[in-house]
Amino acid sequence: MGNRAGRTEPPVSRVRTGRGSPGREGEAGPGYTGCGTYGRRRGDGMPAAGQGERRGGKGRKARSAGARVGHALVTVLLAAAVLVSAGAVGFLVLQIAGKNSLYSRADSSSLVMTLSGMAVELGDAVQDDGAEDWQEGDIRYNGIHYRYNADVLTFLFMGIDEMGEVKPAEDSMSGGQADAVFLLVLDPHEKEISVIGIPRDTMAEVEVYSREGVYQGKRKVQIALQHAYGDGGALSCERSMAAVSNLFYGLPIHGYCAVNMGAVPLLNDAVGGVSLKALETLDFGSYHMEAGEEIHLEGMQAYYYLHDRDTTSFNSAGRRLERQKQYLAAYAAAALEAVKADITFPITLYNTLSKYMVTDVTVDEVSFLAPQVSGYRFGGENMYVLSGSTIMGERFEEFHVDEEALYRLILEVFYEEVI
Numbered sequence: 001m002g003n004r005a006g007r008t009e010p011p012v013s014r015v016r017t018g019r020g021s022p023g024r025e026g027e028a029g030p031g032y033t034g035c036g037t038y039g040r041r042r043g044d045g046m047p048a049a050g051q052g053e054r055r056g057g058k059g060r061k062a063r064s065a066g067a068r069v070g071h072a073l074v075t076v077l078l079a080a081a082v083l084v085s086a087g088a089v090g091f092l093v094l095q096i097a098g099k100n101s102l103y104s105r106a107d108s109s110s111l112v113m114t115l116s117g118m119a120v121e122l123g124d125a126v127q128d129d130g131a132e133d134w135q136e137g138d139i140r141y142n143g144i145h146y147r148y149n150a151d152v153l154t155f156l157f158m159g160i161d162e163m164g165e166v167k168p169a170e171d172s173m174s175g176g177q178a179d180a181v182f183l184l185v186l187d188p189h190e191k192e193i194s195v196i197g198i199p200r201d202t203m204a205e206v207e208v209y210s211r212e213g214v215y216q217g218k219r220k221v222q223i224a225l226q227h228a229y230g231d232g233g234a235l236s237c238e239r240s241m242a243a244v245s246n247l248f249y250g251l252p253i254h255g256y257c258a259v260n261m262g263a264v265p266l267l268n269d270a271v272g273g274v275s276l277k278a279l280e281t282l283d284f285g286s287y288h289m290e291a292g293e294e295i296h297l298e299g300m301q302a303y304y305y306l307h308d309r310d311t312t313s314f315n316s317a318g319r320r321l322e323r324q325k326q327y328l329a330a331y332a333a334a335a336l337e338a339v340k341a342d343i344t345f346p347i348t349l350y351n352t353l354s355k356y357m358v359t360d361v362t363v364d365e366v367s368f369l370a371p372q373v374s375g376y377r378f379g380g381e382n383m384y385v386l387s388g389s390t391i392m393g394e395r396f397e398e399f400h401v402d403e404e405a406l407y408r409l410i411l412e413v414f415y416e417e418v419i
């Protein structure tokens with residue numbers, strides 16, 4: 001069979017591949033059909049507001065109209081004050097619960113231990129070198145003293161190659177491939193957001209299963225396939241999160257969000273569309289753009305820009321990742337402005353996308369994150385893509401990570417200098 005630069009097929013021993021294999025790509029899917037309210041959450045945790053009890057006396061003489069209006073006005077104002085106070089307390093409770101829930105999820109010990117081992121291999125210091133504030137797990141790289149930032153929150157975002165709403169996979173190989181894979185990193189110390197793009201063809205340790213769900217072992221294949229080996233829902237996401245964490249040497253990941261690509265028009269139009277400069281000449285049939293052209297993406301135009309590629313062209317997935325990275329920077333800027341204008345925007349978007357989305361981030365966690373993120377910085381300097389090289393494998397393209405470059409990236413994003 002000749003080499004192909006396009007779609008990756010899943011490797012499975014003793015199992016036939018063909019119809020129903022994980023995901024398909026290349027042509028635009030059916031038209032956009034609308035939104036829904038389906039989602040997978042551990043619990044909403046929304047407090048219910050109680051109702052006050054009205055009391056009245058018997059035998060009172062009729063009061064003047066002015067007195068009655070005044071009394072009614074005071075009653076309404078008091079009731080409003082009580083409701084506002086209750087709402088504020090409820091929101092505060094949600095924030096506290098969300099914060100505790102997020103920080104209790106992940107353990108950084110594996111990452112710190114692995115990076116310390118890599119530091120030794122690279123000739124860096126990992127033991128007390130006389131610094132006054134040296135702690136176990138600290139690293140000195142290029143003369144700079146680094147320590148893991150335990151307050152960083154990291155989330156895995158994936159765009160799944162499916163057009164419709166989320167539904168259970170037909171078998172354990174049909175969960176849909178992750179054509180867009182990103183880590184969103186929130187640093188409360190620097191008050192900034194970083195995004196790390198992970199090429200879909202990144203070669204990584206992936207758990208492989210037969211169609212019947214029988215575990216076949218781990219294989220080093222394209223990381224996009226890990227989501228396919230699951231149920232198309234929470235199980236696929238959990239396995240993908242584990243694969244990405246392992247790729248990053250045990251990086252703690254505090255939550256995931258997988259969105260079917262059919263929801264891109266919803267995401268895009270929720271912020272009024274996204275304006276950018278086309279990175280390459282693209283022809284999507286009824287929609288054409290030239291490299292360098294200023295464009296404003298609306299509806300399905302955003303889907304085409306983020307999803308489609310020429311699978312016959314070498315490294316088309318890499319060029320598409322650059323478009324996705326560019327779009328995310330523009331979208332994030334628009335979304336941050338939307339949050340500043342309306343603090344409930346993330347929850348509104350959460351509910352709008354729910355039928356196309358699988359996430360373990362709950363409403364109370366969103367309530368904690370929204371006001372935090374609204375004050376964070378985000379710019380092009382905070383956008384990263386894994387360094388490495390793309391080669392043609394036996395059948396499909398393979399992206400091989402530069403391990404030392406990944407080590408430096410982790411120090412830059414997830415560690416901080418000790419002054």
